Amino acid sequence: MAINFSRAFKFVVPASLAALLAITLQVFFFSPIKDPNFLQLPSKSSLLPANNLLQGVTKLGEGFLKRPEDVWVDKEGVLYTATGDGWIKRLHKNGSWEEWKKIDSSSILGITSSKDGGLIVCDVEKGVLKVNEEGITFLTSHVNGTNIRFADDVIEASDGSLYFSVASTKFELSNWYLDLLEARPHGQLLKYNPLLDETSIVLDGLGFANGVALSKDEDYLVVCETWRFRCLKYWLKGEASGKTEIFVQNLPGGPDNINLADDGSFWIALLHLTADGLEFVHTSKLAKHLAATFLSLTKLINGTTRKATVVKVAADGTILKIFDDSQGKTISSVTSAFEFEDHLYLGSLTSNFVGKLSLKDA
Secondary structure (H helix, E strand, O other), X not given: OOOOHHHHHHHHHHHHHHHHHHHHHHHHHOOOOOOOOOOXXXXXXXXXXXXXXXHHOEEEOOOOOOOOOEEEEOOOOOEEEEOOOOEXXXXXXXXXXXXXXXOOOOXXXXXXXXXXXXXXXXXXXXXXXXXXXXXXXXXXXEEOOEEOOOEEEEEXXXXXXXEEEEOOOOOOHHHOHHHHHHOOOOEEEEEEEOOOOEEEEEEEEEOOEEEEEEXXXXXXXXXXEHHHOEEEEEEOOOXXXXXXXXXXXXXXXXXXXXXXXXXXXXXXXXXXXXXXXXXXXXHOHHHHHXXXXXXXXXXXXXXXXXXXXXXXXXXXXOEEEEEEEOOOOOXXXXXXXXXXXXXXXXXXXXXXXXXXXXXXXX
């Protein structure tokens, strides 16, 4: 049978051009991100050799927990964790787990203990809550008349003030990676004053504001900027009060939650934000739009489930220790690290357990 290549060519070319035009319109006009910035990834000099010490963690509550994103241990040694199914669950010193309080939400993240008992909890849908034996109290859900849509982590100062992060004022937990692809600063650090029942903005324009921690003397606060691979120091006391400076930068991963260590240093959970070999996406606006438009591509580029890393950083910003699971063999996507009685307790958004690592021999 003879083929009329001329007629086929006349048909194929317009169809191809139409398909290309349709894709272009989809990518540039219907992309969920707008005018993305290039992202400065950590330099190779910041990458530390793998030791896979996290492959030796003990798994606490395996199967009983669902995505325990944050972990906190109170002074009595009771471990609390907020899980992806809306529970605050706790592990008593006798080894028994308890389903303590149920929050009508599947989006609870950072937790911290309250000076007068109970927990302070970040809910990305409701704002900041207080949970104790009596029940659940809603503390704050608005700032300057705007709904707080992505409360991430929280810490309480000795005067009762709450400092908490808003990861993004544009994107939600379900599509948080779009904030990384757009690479425009939508994060905030907020303060809730319980005496005045008022919430105010402390810092604006942060690159996915995440973990929040107070120094040992509460003279400064540290807030993590995940896709800027750094943490900022905000002074609360002294001559520098109200000023901001870089605490640590060029981290070998995106900092998630941060917690004060017993010696005044800090434990920071790091996220491997981009799958190996796909770093080029963050240097191309077209690639960013493509990845943001098609969910399958976003999942392919997101590298947070590939490995786990935790670092200990001194008060002067020096990295003191690093623990990792370079293949995500035992634990991956560690989002928090909390020290208590010579052990490190690890939360994760991809695990069904809390990791426990002895620090005596590490």
